[in-house]
Amino acid sequence: MTASWRTVAQLAGLPALFFAAFFIAPMMVVLIASFTTPEGAPTLANYFRILFDSYHWDVLWVTFRIGALTTIVAVLIGYPLAWYLVRIVNWAPWRRACVILLVVPLFTSNIVRSFGWMVLLGRNGLVNDTLVSSGLIERPMRFLGTELGILIGLVYILLPFIVLAVGNALAKVDPALEQASADLGAKPFETFWTVTFPLSLPGLMAGAIMVFMLAVSAYVTPALLSGGHITVFSMLIFQQYSSVFDFHYGGALGITMLVLTLALVAIAGRIGERRSV
Amino acid sequence: MTTSILSANGLSKSFGGHAALADIDLQVEQGEFIALLGPSGCGKTTLLRCIAGFLKPDAGSISIAGEDVTALAPYHRPLNTVFQNYALFPHMSVVENVAYGPRRKGAPRAEAMRRAEEALDLVGLTGFADRMPARLSGGQQQRVALARAIVNRPKLLLLDEPLSALDLKLRKKVQRELKQLQEKLGIAFLFVTHDQEEAMSMADRIVLMNRGKIEQIGRGPDIYRKPATRFAADFIGEANLLPVKRAGEGGFTLFDGAVSITNGSAPHAAKLLGIVRPEDVAIVTDQALTGFVTVLASVEDIVHIGSHGFVTLRTNGCILISRTTPDTISKLVLGATVHAGFRSTDVHIIAEQAP
Numbered sequence: 182m183t184a185s186w187r188t189v190a191q192l193a194g195l196p197a198l199f200f201a202a203f204f205i206a207p208m209m210v211v212l213i214a215s216f217t218t219p220e221g222a223p224t225l226a227n228y229f230r231i232l233f234d235s236y237h238w239d240v241l242w243v244t245f246r247i248g249a250l251t252t253i254v255a256v257l258i259g260y261p262l263a264w265y266l267v268r269i270v271n272w273a274p275w276r277r278a279c280v281i282l283l284v285v286p287l288f289t290s291n292i293v294r295s296f297g298w299m300v301l302l303g304r305n306g307l308v309n310d311t312l313v314s315s316g317l318i319e320r321p322m323r324f325l326g327t328e329l330g331i332l333i334g335l336v337y338i339l340l341p342f343i344v345l346a347v348g349n350a351l352a353k354v355d356p357a358l359e360q361a362s363a364d365l366g367a368k369p370f371e372t373f374w375t376v377t378f379p380l381s382l383p384g385l386m387a388g389a390i391m392v393f394m395l396a397v398s399a400y401v402t403p404a405l406l407s408g409g410h411i412t413v414f415s416m417l418i419f420q421q422y423s424s425v426f427d428f429h430y431g432g433a434l435g436i437t438m439l440v441l442t443l444a445l446v447a448i449a450g451r452i453g454e455r456r457s458v
Numbered sequence: 459m460t461t462s463i464l465s466a467n468g469l470s471k472s473f474g475g476h477a478a479l480a481d482i483d484l485q486v487e488q489g490e491f492i493a494l495l496g497p498s499g500c501g502k503t504t505l506l507r508c509i510a511g512f513l514k515p516d517a518g519s520i521s522i523a524g525e526d527v528t529a530l531a532p533y534h535r536p537l538n539t540v541f542q543n544y545a546l547f548p549h550m551s552v553v554e555n556v557a558y559g560p561r562r563k564g565a566p567r568a569e570a571m572r573r574a575e576e577a578l579d580l581v582g583l584t585g586f587a588d589r590m591p592a593r594l595s596g597g598q599q600q601r602v603a604l605a606r607a608i609v610n611r612p613k614l615l616l617l618d619e620p621l622s623a624l625d626l627k628l629r630k631k632v633q634r635e636l637k638q639l640q641e642k643l644g645i646a647f648l649f650v651t652h653d654q655e656e657a658m659s660m661a662d663r664i665v666l667m668n669r670g671k672i673e674q675i676g677r678g679p680d681i682y683r684k685p686a687t688r689f690a691a692d693f694i695g696e697a698n699l700l701p702v703k704r705a706g707e708g709g710f711t712l713f714d715g716a717v718s719i720t721n722g723s724a725p726h727a728a729k730l731l732g733i734v735r736p737e738d739v740a741i742v743t744d745q746a747l748t749g750f751v752t753v754l755a756s757v758e759d760i761v762h763i764g765s766h767g768f769v770t771l772r773t774n775g776c777i778l779i780s781r782t783t784p785d786t787i788s789k790l791v792l793g794a795t796v797h798a799g800f801r802s803t804d805v806h807i808i809a810e811q812a813p
Contacts, residue, residue: 361606365562
């Protein structure tokens with residue numbers, strides 16, 4: 182009995198310690214800082230400062246709008262792309278090449294990739310050159326410093342998460358189910374809509390939630406592509422920690438962001454759950 | 459002229475140079491229960507998938523009730539399939555699974571649900587409508603798959619080893635129920651199985667397949683008594699396969715001339731093979747049996763399995779297996795010399811093909 186308890190303690194202890202050291206402790210530091218004054222007295226002033234200031238709400242609105250749009254666009258591009266990779270490509274080397282193309286950027290620094298987009302999206306960048314020379318627009322468009330520019334950068338960086346999550350879900354759908362559907366008289370689109378899509382929904386939701394969370398908490402991409410014209414919430418947090426050195430106010434901003442994000446994800450999860458039953 | 463429910467003509471299909479189906483001809487009549495029987499890899503599932511429309515044959519045509527469906531997609535074919543692992547939609551309840559077919563055919567939701575409930579009653583799953591498939595036992599899932607496949611009243615039902623995932627006892631019970639249901643509905647069943655007992659006990663006719671070809675088509679007892687090929691004799695039941703030599707007009711010898719028989723139905727072929735079922739081989743210890751041809755043999759092995767037993771006999775270099783009663787077995791000892799006998803009419807002679 183004691184031996185088994187010791188085993189359990191050893192087996193569970195290490196992961197618990199790991200979580201405590203790397204996740205819970207930093208979280209607690211931020212949480213405690215957010216509820217205290219620089220002198221160490223407990224206070225809610227940091228939160229009142231955020232909640233009763235419309236500027237913060239404006240920034241939150243921009244942040245979550247960019248996050249939501251990023252998620253929607255990434256889903257709209259990522260789902261068909263995942264479908265293409267899993268269902269249409271049947272030449273293994275080409276599929277492997279596509280997956281590598283998709284995943285390799287994840288290994289490069291976010292900063293490098295965002296700078297890449299700065300070059301591409303600039304006034305004389307490749308995107309504007311192409312658009313102008315193809316006659317789609319007359320004058321170069323402004324991407325840098327607009328939400329569109331940030332959106333493009335974020336979608337590009339976060340797309341692999343959707344493709345991998347959906348691709349994995351699609352690969353797991355038993356082909357016999359689609360055959361059964363066709364056997365019962367369903368045309369290909371009906372089979373997709375009534376069988377394949379609902380079965381891939383958990384993967385899609387997982388990917389979408391991941392993209393949304395990463396998009397609203399992104400710092401580097403919005404910071405580089407905003408050109409100082411647009412502020413998202415993570416920039417506010419960064420300012421407090423790196424320039425103002427107000428860890429208490431910065432902590433409160435961080436916790437506010439975390440709570441709102443989790444709340445939105447929980448709501449989305451509940452909606453998704455009800456759908457799939 | 460009556461039209462067959464299913465008519466497959468000259469179907470061929472190969473995968474990477476390997477012929478999975480080679481020139482298959484098959485007719486299934488209204489209300490027939492056909493078993494597609496054969497060892498794994500014989501092409502029976504490939505044939506089923508061609509008929510269902512999931513595979514496109516390389517050559518040949520398929521008609522259902524007189525209509526050529528060779529070029530039709532699965533969703534346009536007037537048949538339904540019970541899949542091997544049932545392929546129930548995991549995100550739909552039992553009744554939604556069953557109502558799926560009628561809904562796709564354009565039935566309003568209420569009517570589709572009513573028909574689904576009826577089909578569930580028919581397979582004995584009344585009251586299970588709102589369960590999710592994952593919460594059902596294997597036998598219940600099998601019934602849902604069956605209800606889903608018959609709810610549209612297809613002209614032809616394809617069943618791809620539907621009982622292979624069930625345990626032996628349940629399988630026997632479901633076999634009987636399936637047969638009764640088939641008779642009640644009058645739908646033609648094309649039933650894939652590798653289990654010869656299952657095929658024998660359920661099917662009106664058996665289509666025996668091997669290596670992408672049909673070896674023999676016929677009623678179970680006919681194939682058992684008069685197998686057309688060595689494979690048919692060996693695959694359906696136990697068989698003694700004995701070399702036969704022609705000896706004059708209508709006369710033949712077995713066991714290197716030790717036994718002479720007459721037979722009017724033997725084919726004209728250079729090499730002949732005699733088939734004797736073990737239950738036709740009798741054993742006596744001291745005397746020759748009247749009406750039987752007998753041969754002296756030594757007892758090599760005895761296997762007792764309760765209600766009966768198998769005795770392996772060696773005679774003139776041949777092995778002869780006899781299925782006999784516990785009573786006879788109790789009098790035998792290993793190595794003893796006995797008389798083994800069978801009626802000459804019990805010997806079915808076929809041509810031995812070149813291997």
